Amino acid sequence: MTQTVADMLVGTLERIGVKHIFGLIGDSLNPLADAVRRSKIEWVGVRHEEGAALAAAGQAKLTGQLAVCCGTTGPGSTHLVAGLYEASGDHAPVLALSGDMPRKMHGTDFIQTTEPDLLFRDVALYTETISSAAQAPAVIHQAIAAAYAGRGVAHLTVPQDVFETKAEGAVSSVGTLRPRPEIVPSEEDLAEIARRIDAAGTIVVMCGAGCHGAVEELRSLSDRLKAGSILFGPPTGYVKADRNGSSALSTMPRSELRSVRLTASRHSTARAR
Amino acid sequence: MLMCEFLTAVHHKLPVKVIVYNNSSFGLIPLEAEAVGLPAYKQGIEFPNPDFSALAPACGGHGFRAMKPGELHAEINGALKVDGPAIVDCVVTANEMPNFPHLELDKLGNYAVAKIKEALLACTGP
Numbered sequence: 001m002t003q004t005v006a007d008m009l010v011g012t013l014e015r016i017g018v019k020h021i022f023g024l025i026g027d028s029l030n031p032l033a034d035a036v037r038r039s040k041i042e043w044v045g046v047r048h049e050e051g052a053a054l055a056a057a058g059q060a061k062l063t064g065q066l067a068v069c070c071g072t073t074g075p076g077s078t079h080l081v082a083g084l085y086e087a088s089g090d091h092a093p094v095l096a097l098s099g100d101m102p103r104k105m106h107g108t109d110f111i112q113t114t115e116p117d118l119l120f121r122d123v124a125l126y127t128e129t130i131s132s133a134a135q136a137p138a139v140i141h142q143a144i145a146a147a148y149a150g151r152g153v154a155h156l157t158v159p160q161d162v163f164e165t166k167a168e169g170a171v172s173s174v175g176t177l178r179p180r181p182e183i184v185p186s187e188e189d190l191a192e193i194a195r196r197i198d199a200a201g202t203i204v205v206m207c208g209a210g211c212h213g214a215v216e217e218l219r220s221l222s223d224r225l226k227a228g229s230i231l232f233g234p235p236t237g238y239v240k241a242d243r244n245g246s247s248a249l250s251t252m253p254r255s256e257l258r259s260v261r262l263t264a265s266r267h268s269t270a271r272a273r
Numbered sequence: 274m275l276m277c278e279f280l281t282a283v284h285h286k287l288p289v290k291v292i293v294y295n296n297s298s299f300g301l302i303p304l305e306a307e308a309v310g311l312p313a314y315k316q317g318i319e320f321p322n323p324d325f326s327a328l329a330p331a332c333g334g335h336g337f338r339a340m341k342p343g344e345l346h347a348e349i350n351g352a353l354k355v356d357g358p359a360i361v362d363c364v365v366t367a368n369e370m371p372n373f374p375h376l377e378l379d380k381l382g383n384y385a386v387a388k389i390k391e392a393l394l395a396c397t398g399p
Binding site: 023024025026027029030031033034036037043045047160164 | 305311312316
């Protein structure tokens with residue numbers, strides 16, 4: 001059977017470990033759904049595309065792996081946007097797919113006309129329309145790489161006729177499409193932080209999205225310093241794996257940091273005594 | 274209308290009467306797949322439905338249900354007579370074919386191919 005652009009996209013997602021696609025089907029997504037049907041990926045149907053985007057955001061935050069959601073032409077894809085802000089705000093790697101009407105309808109005020117790339121510009125780190133089979137491999141790679149690099153939303157619009165068209169080429173360097181490596185701070189910065197900690201009277205550990213993947217280290221630090229911790233983002237597994245009540249307090253906006261710092265300092269001073 | 278806005282109608286005491294043509298399916302979506310020669314994808318198209326006539330009183334409105342053609346008049350009249358929002362859940366056949374949005378000769382061929390594929394899939398599984 002001839003491989004289509006939809007097959008190429010689904011095949012790439014399969015190779016990088018995507019297990020689910022959250023979405024609500026529609027005419028322009030039919031070729032994508034047919035490719036999913038013939039793959040190992042499970043299609044998770046939802047009742048509203050915002051739910052699909054929130055599900056993908058949640059999955060990406062819990063696993064650190066790329067999660068995928070999709071909506072069909074016009075209202076289907078516009079519904080994705082609100083849910084995607086959760087992924088962009090919490091730095092979760094999500095690929096959002098918008099189906100679109102066949103290209104021959106574009107520019108004719110055809111029913112359900114939208115410009116998804118304009119609409120998704122704010123929420124997405126990368127947004128592009130795939131207009132030809134020849135363009136697909138590089139753009140698919142670029143989108144997924146952007147979602148992982150920035151940890152955020154990448155968005156692709158694919159007109160129905162492009163989804164159906166015969167694939168050209170192949171997505172290269174698929175092995176590079178994975179969570180980005182953690183970056184080690186410089187020795188000087190670490191020494192300076194240790195110096196400040198030693199000099200401080202009371203300490204509270206504030207953990208944002210940058211603490212992703214450092215649950216054990218955070219716990220050791222918190223225990224050793226007898227310091228309370230406040231979670232601002234989702235350092236996955238911190239609360240769930242908590243053994244000894246090392247005070248995961250809550251999530252809150254950064255603007256409230258100052259008052260929290262005072263309260264938490266008193267709290268941790270009391271504990272130290 | 275979004276389903277949650279039935280509660281808005283109740284909230285604001287709006288005399289809105291909602292008729293659901295309940296075919297328990299996304300009727301047009303399978304047809305659009307078949308028009309391009311693809312078998313309808315059951316996993317993406319089939320959803321469980323709520324009992325809309327029970328949903329209405331749960332929201333503070335009135336619920337009615339017509340299962341057979343002969344029941345339709347009485348149920349709609351009932352909905353029109355009550356004060357405030359009401360839902361009439363009218364059960365229609367899922368197999369009734371919607372109109373092709375654009376009817377072209379090649380779509381008929383594609384439709385036939387899709388139907389053959391669906392018959393084969395029914396035997397072989399996905």
